[in-house]
Amino acid sequence: MSEAVYPGSLDPITNGHLDLVNRANRIFDRIHVAVLENPSKDPLFTTERRVELIKSVTDEIESVSVGHFDGLLVEYVQQRGSDVILRGLRALSDFEYEFQMSMMNKRLAQNVETMYMMTDEDHSFVSSSLVKEVAEYGGDVSSLVPESVERALKSEFEDYN
Numbered sequence: 326m327s328e329a330v331y332p333g334s335l336d337p338i339t340n341g342h343l344d345l346v347n348r349a350n351r352i353f354d355r356i357h358v359a360v361l362e363n364p365s366k367d368p369l370f371t372t373e374r375r376v377e378l379i380k381s382v383t384d385e386i387e388s389v390s391v392g393h394f395d396g397l398l399v400e401y402v403q404q405r406g407s408d409v410i411l412r413g414l415r416a417l418s419d420f421e422y423e424f425q426m427s428m429m430n431k432r433l434a435q436n437v438e439t440m441y442m443m444t445d446e447d448h449s450f451v452s453s454s455l456v457k458e459v460a461e462y463g464g465d466v467s468s469l470v471p472e473s474v475e476r477a478l479k480s481e482f483e484d485y486n
């Protein structure tokens with residue numbers, strides 16, 4: 326069984342992330358979405374809430390599981406018995422960061438491969454940070470995130486709206 330680990334801050338999951346999970350699900354037997362516990366990045370949603378939101382939109386896909394990790398990603402991947410990290414690539418601007426991360430992960434664990442998929446063009450400009458910014462000021466994010474995430478954003482920012 327091939328499993329790809331799809332890691333990220335996912336604060337929160339967007340339609341771009343979800344599209345990638347669905348497309349990768351046709352290639353790998355299993356996709357494990359791994360949320361980074363990153364209090365230093367001051368996330369909007371707690372790790373538990375981010376995991377819950379991802380579960381709410383992937384629940385019906387049997388081959389998709391969700392977890393969270395801290396520490397080194399490659400260690401988490403290896404602990405799961407997996408050897409593939411899946412990442413999405415949007416614009417050229419993602420490349421430098423992704424290149425460095427994949428090289429570092431390769432240095433740390435030779436047997437773990439990072440595989441990239443281009444994001445769908447509809448979602449090429451969508452990022453969790455921009456979605457949060459738009460939602461914070463009351464903008465419409467309904468085409469950018471799943472409904473449950475839109476509701477969660479609204480309740481986080483209800484003081485503004």
Ligand code: PNS
Pocket residue numbers: 332333334335361396397398399425426429430
């Ligand atoms: O969605 P993000 O924030 O771009 O995801 C970044 C992530 C979670 C993939 C990256 O920060 C990560 O792997 N962090 C875990 C710590 C680690 O393994 N660092 C060394 C690899 S560069």
